[in-house]
Amino acid sequence: MTAVPLGLLPDNATVADDGSLLLAGCRVADLAAEFGTPVFVYDEAHLRARCREAVDAFGRDRVIYATKAFLCKAMARLAYDEGLLLDVASGGELAVALAAGVPPGACTLHGNNKSIAELRAAADAGVRHIVVDSFDELDRLDELHAEFGSTPNVLLRVTPGVSAHTHEFIATGQDDSKFGFNLGNGDALRAVDRARRSAAVELVGLHCHIGSNVFDASSFAKAAAVMADFAVPLDLPELVLGGGLGVPYVEGEEAPTITQWGNVLLDACAALGVRSNVSVEPGRAIVASAAMTIYTVGTVKHIPDVRTYIAVDGGMSDNPRPVLYGSGYESFLPRAVTAERDMTARLVGKHCESGDVLSFAAKLPGDTAVGDLLAMPVTGAYGHSMGSNYNKITRPPVVFVGDGDARLVVRRETHDDLMITDLG
Numbered sequence: 001m002t003a004v005p006l007g008l009l010p011d012n013a014t015v016a017d018d019g020s021l022l023l024a025g026c027r028v029a030d031l032a033a034e035f036g037t038p039v040f041v042y043d044e045a046h047l048r049a050r051c052r053e054a055v056d057a058f059g060r061d062r063v064i065y066a067t068k069a070f071l072c073k074a075m076a077r078l079a080y081d082e083g084l085l086l087d088v089a090s091g092g093e094l095a096v097a098l099a100a101g102v103p104p105g106a107c108t109l110h111g112n113n114k115s116i117a118e119l120r121a122a123a124d125a126g127v128r129h130i131v132v133d134s135f136d137e138l139d140r141l142d143e144l145h146a147e148f149g150s151t152p153n154v155l156l157r158v159t160p161g162v163s164a165h166t167h168e169f170i171a172t173g174q175d176d177s178k179f180g181f182n183l184g185n186g187d188a189l190r191a192v193d194r195a196r197r198s199a200a201v202e203l204v205g206l207h208c209h210i211g212s213n214v215f216d217a218s219s220f221a222k223a224a225a226v227m228a229d230f231a232v233p234l235d236l237p238e239l240v241l242g243g244g245l246g247v248p249y250v251e252g253e254e255a256p257t258i259t260q261w262g263n264v265l266l267d268a269c270a271a272l273g274v275r276s277n278v279s280v281e282p283g284r285a286i287v288a289s290a291a292m293t294i295y296t297v298g299t300v301k302h303i304p305d306v307r308t309y310i311a312v313d314g315g316m317s318d319n320p321r322p323v324l325y326g327s328g329y330e331s332f333l334p335r336a337v338t339a340e341r342d343m344t345a346r347l348v349g350k351h352c353e354s355g356d357v358l359s360f361a362a363k364l365p366g367d368t369a370v371g372d373l374l375a376m377p378v379t380g381a382y383g384h385s386m387g388s389n390y391n392k393i394t395r396p397p398v399v400f401v402g403d404g405d406a407r408l409v410v411r412r413e414t415h416d417d418l419m420i421t422d423l424g
């Protein structure tokens with residue numbers, strides 16, 4: 001069995017002379033001592049580098065960060081400062097972006113069932129685009145127009161009938177989807193006709209998103225071809241081709257880089273005669289491998305001839321992805337980064353159910369012991385953002401590290417936070 005692949009660690013992870021882990025010059029053991037565990041640690045320069053790579057690949061105002069992957073005020077500001085626009089999928093995500101000081105004109109509102117209140121808030125604030133998902137939403141925008149004369153700039157979300165090779169819960173481009181106007185059955189064209197005739201909206205473009213954690217660049221090219229076929233004759237200014245670029249989580253996985261993704265998409269669009277501005281909405285590819293979660297081992301249980309369980313002080317409440325999608329993660333000990341991982345154990349959390357698994361077959365050094373710090377890389381996307389308070393576990397803090405400094409950007413929740421909405 002092998003040591004953890006260093007390529008899965010954040011860009012600025014290094015191994016000290018004593019074999020222990022440094023992140024952007026900060027000793028992980030010191031971070032754990034200062035902020036406690038579990039803790040999400042993000043390499044800030046890595047985040048910025050991925051934002052810049054995306055802007056280089058697609059151009060300024062052509063990259064819309066999908067905040068659902070990871071959102072806090074510091075992240076919203078960082079993405080905006082690096083020249084990205086923001087995709088918000090609810091009134092709550094919009095509120096965080098605005099509280100961070102991101103101008104509404106840099107935000108796009110998404111969602112397959114936006115409430116009238118969310119639409120009103122977006123129109124009121126003056127967001128850049130509302131991505132309209134259904135005829136019912138067009139009705140709601142008519143109501144808002146009647147109420148206060150709003151005519152937001154809208155894109156129509158089109159379901160292109162392209163299946164992405166990913167987990168069914170995160171595939172969205174196929175005909176059988178809750179999202180968008182189906183191209184195949186004529187709904188997309190009916191929506192375009194209606195939006196063009198409507199006084200309640202200004203139709204500025206089309207949108208599609210085929211799914212998430214997609215590794216095969218040809219799926220994106222296929223969607224671009226289907227969308228171009230529909231979009232070119234309509235000659236609208238904007239075409240947004242969604243997010244979805246996958247990242248390697250475990251040893252042996254390979255995904256296209258953001259640059260390669262840009263080349264595939266932009267070359268395809270140019271060859272297809274697309275004259276619209278082509279934009280994308282990456283989430284995972286910007287943030288996933290920038291972070292790792294640091295836990296502390298609390299119990300090691302060997303059941304002879306059955307298996308070994310190693311329990312850490314977090315679990316499905318800070319990373320539900322293994323349970324939800326069967327996603328794999330690597331793990332290792334920050335005190336011995338390059339140590340051979342010669343033991344296989346089930347890495348579990350502290351929640352009251354057997355399904356609370358972080359890694360079904362974790363490779364770890366055989367001397368892993370109670371009190372050890374344990375690091376799990378590639379937890380920067382859809383971990384903190386999909387966290388919960390199950391078992392009234394408090395959500396972990398988020399720390400940004402850079403140039404030897406650590407900055408707490410989200411503090412750990414307290415027991416008082418857990419009761420803040422509880423009126424007794």
Ligand code: LLP
Binds near residue numbers: 069386
């Ligand atoms: N644009 C739209 C309209 C989306 O629905 C999504 C993701 C994105 C962009 C960003 O996709 P990304 O680049 O991050 O793949 N919780 C799941 C992922 C759900 C993604 C939902 N939509 C997971 O943990 O894998």
